[in-house]
Amino acid sequence: MTDTSSPAPALATRPVAPHQLAWLRHELADWTSEGIIGEEQAARISARYHSEHHARVSVGRVLLYLGGGFVGVGLIWLVAANLDELSPLTRFAAVAALWLAFLVGGEALAARHASPPLVGAARLLAALGAGAVIFQAAQSLQVPAYEPRLIGLWAVGAFIHAYLTRAHMPFLVGVVTGVTWWFMQPLWDAQDGTTVVVLLGAGGVLAAALAVLHDGWIDGFAWTWRTVAGGMALAALFVAAIPDAGSDGLTWSTWLVVAVAVAAAATVVAVVVRRSAGILEPLGAIAVLLTATSLSLWSTGTDTTAVDGADWAHAAISVVAYVLLAVALVALGTVRDHQALTWMAMVGLVVFTTFQSFAVFAPIVTGAWLFVVLGTVFLGTGFLFDRARRELVQALDPADTATTSKGTDR
Template sequence: MTTTSPPPAATPAPPPAPHAGPRPVPAPRLEWLTAEVADWRRRGLLDEAQAAAVLALYTPGRRASLARLLLVVGACFVGVGLLWLVAANLAALSPTARFAGVVVVWLVLLLGSEARSARLPGPVVAVGRLAAVLAFGAVVFQAAQSLQVPAWEPRLLGVWAAGALLQAYAVRSALAVVVGVAVGTGWLVWAGVGASATGLDVVLLLGAAGVGAVALGALHEGGSDRLARLGVPWREAGALLVLAALFGAALPFVEADAQRPGAWALAAGAVALALAAVAAARSVGQGRLEPAVAALAVAVATALVLWEAGNDATDVDLAGWLHAGAGVLAYVGLAVAVAAAGTLRDSGRLTGLATVALVAFTTVQAFAVFARVVEGAWLFLLLGAVLVGTGWLTVRAQQRLARTLEEQ
C-alpha cells in the first residue's frame, strides 16, 4: 500500500516593509491620484477603507521647496566665493598655497558628496555636486594664475566646461550638466566673437550651440533612466539658446556686416548639423523631430540677419515692417513648438520658458518697431491686446494637443 506524502507547506509571503511615512508628491499629481481612486471606488475595484489606505501613503508637497532653494543658492554662493577669492589674487598667500587650498576645497566637496551619497538626502548630494563643479572652476582659474596665464582667456572656460561635463557624467549629476552647458556656451560664443565680432556670428554661434544641445538631448533617450535624465538639461538649454538666437536675429539693429560668417561660426555650425543628423538617424518620434525644428529655426534666424531690412529703428519703412512681421511669425512659431514639446514631455520648465520668451520678445519688438508708429498709452493697450491674444491662442493649442494625446 502506497502512501502519499502531504504536499509541502506553502512558504508564507514576507510581510510588507514598513513605510517610513507619507511620501510627498506634487499637488497636481496627488489631485490626479485622488480622482483616479474615486473612480476606482465607483467601479467597485476598491472599498472605502482600501481607498483611504492608498491615499494615506502620499501627502501634497512641492518639488522646489524652500530648503532645496536655499541649498542651491548656498552652493552657488560657495562656488562664486571661491572664484572671487581667486580673482582677488590673495596677495597674502603664495601661488602654490592658493592653488593647494582651492584644490583641497574642491576635493572635499567632490569626494565628500560621493562618499556620503548613500546616507545624505538626494537634494543635499545634488547640491554638493553642484558646489564641487563650481569649485573646479576656481581650480582652473587659480592654476592659470599660478602659470601666468591671462585670466581673460576663453580657453579657461573651455577647460572648466570639459571638467564639469566629465564630473557630471561620472556621478550622474544634472546640475553639473547645467553648469557645463552654460560655461561651454560662454566659451563658444566668447572665442567666436573674439575671432569675428559680427551680429551674424553671434546669432550663428548661439544657434549652433542650441542645435547641438537639442541633438545631444535627443541622443540621451533610449538608454537608462539616469542617462535619460542627463539629457533633460541639454534639451532645455538648447531650446533657450535657439530662442535667444532667433530673438537676436529679429532685432532691427542686428546686421550681417560682412555678409559672411567667420570660420569659427562655420565650424560650430558644421558640428551642430552633424550632431543633428546623428540624432535624426538614431532617434525616433519626437527625438528625431526636435533637432530638425531647431536647425530650421536657426536657418530662419540666419536669413533674417542677412535680410538687410529694418535695420534703422528710427525710420521703419515697408521693408522694415515686413522684416519685423517675419521675425514675429517665426518667433511665435518657435515658441509654440517649444511649448508643444513641453506638453508632450510633461515638462513645465519648457512650457514656462516658451511663455516667458514670447512675452519678452513681444515687449521688445513693440518698443523697437511699433513704438515708432503707436506711442504712449495706445502702445501699452496694443501690447496688452497682443499678449492676451497670443496667450489665449497658446492655451487653446496646448489644450487641443492634450486632448489629441488623450484620444490616442
Template sequence: MRRGLRPIDTGGMSTHVTPRPDTGPGTRTATPRQLDWLRGELSAWSREGLLEAPQVEEILGHYRASRRVSVGRLLLGLGAVFVGVGVIWLVAANLDQLPPLGRFLAVTVIWLSLLVGGEVLAHRTGERWVAGRALVPVTRLLAALLFGAVVFQAAQSLQVPAYEPALVGWWAVGALLHAYVVRDLGPLLVGLLTGVGWFLWQVLWTDPSGLTAVIALLAGCALAVGVAAVHTRVLPVFSPAWREVGALLGLAGLFAAALPNVSTEDFGWEPWLVVGVAAAALAVAAGTILGQGTARLEPLAAVAVSLLAVVLVLWDTGTDTDQLTAGDWLHALVSVGAYVLVAVGVAVLGTLRDSWRLTALATAALVVFTTFQSFAVFAQIIQGAWLFLVLGLVFLGTGFLFDRARRGLATALENEEQHR
C-alpha cells in the first residue's frame, strides 16, 4: 500500500460486504466526509503525477454522496426492533389461543424463517438483486431478537421460571453465535446488550450490594475493551461495538463508584462475579498481547479506570449528605476530577478511532455526572436560583474546556496526517 493511502472508514456500521456488480457512474455510495477525504487523496496523487485529471474525474464519477444512515434504513431498523419486541411481548403475554407446544412451534418457525431468509437474501444480493441489500441486516436483526422469544417460549412450555437471568443469558449466547457465524453487527448488538443485562442481573441476583455493582460494571468494561483490542487483529469490523460497550460500562461503573451511598457494606464475592473478573483478566491479557498498535493500550486503561473506581468506593466518607465534611468535599472534588479525565479520555479515543458515538457518549456522561455532583454538593450550601446559576456556569466551563480539548486533538491529528 502506498504511503498516505488508507481505506475509507466505514465506522463499523455495517458488516454486510458483498461484491457489487454495478460499475456505472454514481453507483457507489459514500458519506460526504468520505468523499472529501477521497478528493483530497486524489488531488495529492494527481500532483505527484500518479493520476491524470481525466482519471480523477472518472474515479469520482463512480461515487455519489449519501448519508451513512439513510431515512429508509433508519425506518427499516426501527421497524425490525418494534416487530421483534412485539413478538417477544406476545410471548410474555401468553398466547392463550394456542397450547404451549403450538406457541413454541409458531415462534420457532418464524425465527427459523427469518434466520434462513436472511442468508438467502444475502446470497441473492451478492449476485444480482441489489434492491434487497438493505433487507439483509434487518432480517438478521429480527432473527436475533426473535431468538429471545424462542428461549422464553421454550421456558414457558417447560414450566421453567421466566423471571430468572439464565434465560437472558441463553438469548445472549444465541445472538452472539449468530453474529459471529454471519459476521453482522445487528445480532452482535443484541448479544452484547443481552449479555451485559444477563451478567449484571445474575451477579446482583444473589449479592445486591453497591460494590458488587461497581465491580460487575468494571469487569464488563475490561472484558469488552480487551475483546475489542483482540478484534483489531482478527475481526476489525466488530471492534468498535465492543469498544463502545466497554466505554459505556466503564463510565457507568465510575459514576456508581462516586455515589456517596456506595460502600463495601454487605459485599461478598459471588461466584459469577469471580467468573466475570477472571474472564476480564484473560480478555485484558489477550487484548494487550494481540491488539494492534495503540489498541493494546486500551485494556490497560480500562484496568486503571477500574482500580480508580474501587479506590473511590473504599474511600468511605459516610453516607450523611446533609452534613458535608472536609472529607466529603475532597472526595467529591477527586471524583469530579477523575470522571472528567476519564470522559476526556473516552472523547480522545473517539477522535482517534473516528467514532462520533464515543465522543457523544463521553459528552452525555460528563453532563449527567456534573449535574448529579453539582446538586449533591452545591445544593448543601447554595439554594434556589443561585444553585442553577452556579450549575450553568459549571456546564459552560466544563463544556468549553471539553470541546476545546477535543478540537485541539482533532486538529493535531489532521496536521499529523497531512505531514506524513
C-alpha cells in the first residue's frame, strides 16, 4: 500500500539579532528544566528563528551600498564637471536615462523578491541619480548649482520615492538632503548664531512630530526621525550655550518663518491625530526650542578673563538644561527601545560638559583642579543616569527587577 501522505512543509524561520536568539534559547532551557514545556516543544520553538548577524554585516551588503553610493556621487560629479563635449540636451537625456534605469531596475528587483542588499543598492542609485537629473536640468537652464532650492527639490524627489515604495535607502537620501536644505535655505538670507539655534530647535520639533506620526505606520522611518530630533535638540542647546553666540540678535527672514510655521503645523497634526503620550515628544522639543533661543539671545560677553555673575548664571542654566534634556532622551530611549538616543545623550553630555568647563569655568578653576571637578561631575552624572535607568526599567516591567539587578556591574 502506497503512503500518499505528504511530508509536513518546513516552517519559514524568522531572523533575529544574535543576543535575542541567545536569550530565547536560555529561557527555553529554563522552561524545559522547570517542566513548563517539553524538549520537543523547545526544539520546535528554537527552530523557528535564526541569527541575522551575518546578514547585517556581510561584506556583500557593504560593497553593494558603497558601490551604489560611489556611482551616484560620480554621476553628480560628472554633471558638475559640465561634460562640455556633449550638448545640454544630450547630457540631460543621458543622466535621465540612467536614473530611469536605476529606478525601474530597483523596483523590478523588489517585485521579484531579489536580495534586499541588491534592491537597496539599486534604489540608492535611483535616489542619487535623481539629484544628478535635477542638477543637470538646472545647469541646462543656467541656474547656479549652489542654489539651496536644488537641494530642496532633490529631497522632495527622494522622499516621494521613499514613501511610495517604503524604501529605506531613498528615505535616508531624503533625510540627508532635506536636513541640508533646512539649514541652507534660511541661512542664505541671514547668517547669525541665533538663526542656527532656531533652525536646530525647530528642526527638532518637526522631526519629533514626524516620528510620532510615523509610529505604527512606518516604524523604520519613525526611528530615523526620532534620531534626527534628538540630535537637533542636543545641538540646539549646545550652540545656544556658547557664550555670546547670539550677540547679533535674531534676523527673521521669510524662510525662517516658514521653517517655524512648518514645525508648528506638524506638531498640531501630531497632537490631533495621535492623542497619546507620544505627543510629549514634540511638546518637549518645543520647550528645548524656547530654552535654546532664550539662552542664545542672552548676551554675557566673550571676555574669558573677567567672568562675572551673568556668565556663571548663563553657564549654570545651560548645564542644567542640557542635563535635563539628556535625561529625557535617556528615558525616551529606554521607553522606545531606541539605544541610539541613549548613546547620543551620554556622548553629548560628555562633550558639552567638557566644552563648558574649558570655555567658561577654566579661567576660575585652573590646572589639575579643573580635571578633578570635571571628573566629579562625570561620576555624579553617571551615577544619576544609571540609577534613573534602573528605576525606569523597573517601572516599565516590575517582573524584570531581579533580571535587571543581575550583571549590571559588567
